[in-house]
Amino acid sequence: MNTRLASARSRIRAVALCACAVFPGPWIAGAQAWSHPPIRVAPQGVEYMCGGADREESQFLRMVSPRWAATFEFAVSRGPRGAFPVPVQVTVRDSYNGYLAMEIRATGPLTLTRLEPGTYDVEAMAGGISVTQRLTVVRGAAATALFVFPSNVDFAALSQTARTMAALGE
Numbered sequence: 001m002n003t004r005l006a007s008a009r010s011r012i013r014a015v016a017l018c019a020c021a022v023f024p025g026p027w028i029a030g031a032q033a034w035s036h037p038p039i040r041v042a043p044q045g046v047e048y049m050c051g052g053a054d055r056e057e058s059q060f061l062r063m064v065s066p067r068w069a070a071t072f073e074f075a076v077s078r079g080p081r082g083a084f085p086v087p088v089q090v091t092v093r094d095s096y097n098g099y100l101a102m103e104i105r106a107t108g109p110l111t112l113t114r115l116e117p118g119t120y121d122v123e124a125m126a127g128g129i130s131v132t133q134r135l136t137v138v139r140g141a142a143a144t145a146l147f148v149f150p151s152n153v154d155f156a157a158l159s160q161t162a163r164t165m166a167a168l169g170e
Contacts, residue, residue: 036060037108046092046102052110053083061110068112070135070143074124075109077151084109088147089125094118095134127153 037051037060049068052058065071074084090111092102101120102113117139123132124147133145 036064040104042102042104044100044102047114048102048104049112050104050106050110051108053108057108058110061112065110065112065144066142068142069115069117069137070113070145072106072111072113072122072124073109073144073146074106074111074126075146075148076153077148079151081109084126084149086126091123091125092135093121093123095121122147129153 037049037057039047039049041047049061052061061071072090073081074088075081076084088106088111090102090104090106091100092113092115093099094101096119101115101118104111106124115137117137119134119136121132122135122145123130125131126149129149131147131149133147135143135145137143
């Protein structure tokens with residue numbers, strides 16, 4: 001009976017080694033491995049995911065965005081898409097009654113949300129500049145809002161100020 005058990009363990013080890021050889025995963029790549037941005041929950045209970053600052057993250061978020069209710073994209077006029085340098089304060093209100101549906105700090109040029117169906121006024125604020133879009137979310141269809149900020153704002157300076165304040169714990 002011990003030989004059968006030893007034989008079964010040997011077969012399992014062999015299969016596991018073959019699987020690792022045929023399907024190398026992130027465990028092989030080590031520190032080079034990439035993982036998707038975490039899903040977070042806003043204080044109002046809405047799930048969201050932010051990111052898209054690098055190519056892999058942007059591709060991942062664009063790939064999964066049809067499975068989310070709404071996508072917010074932040075860009076600078078005349079600037080490359082996917083290169084928004086500072087966090088954005090996002091406030092989502094029900095356009096019918098003004099109810100606060102979600103309030104978050106988006107940390108990348110793309111934000112995916114799981115808003116309930118309805119019509120919303122979405123305000124994105126960065127560097128003291130506010131851009132507002134009306135967004136209608138329909139069950140089973142992904143909605144998208146593009147927030148384009150003016151190019152005459154020095155977002156690089158704002159980004160440095162934000163990093164300095166974060167380092168100081170303010």
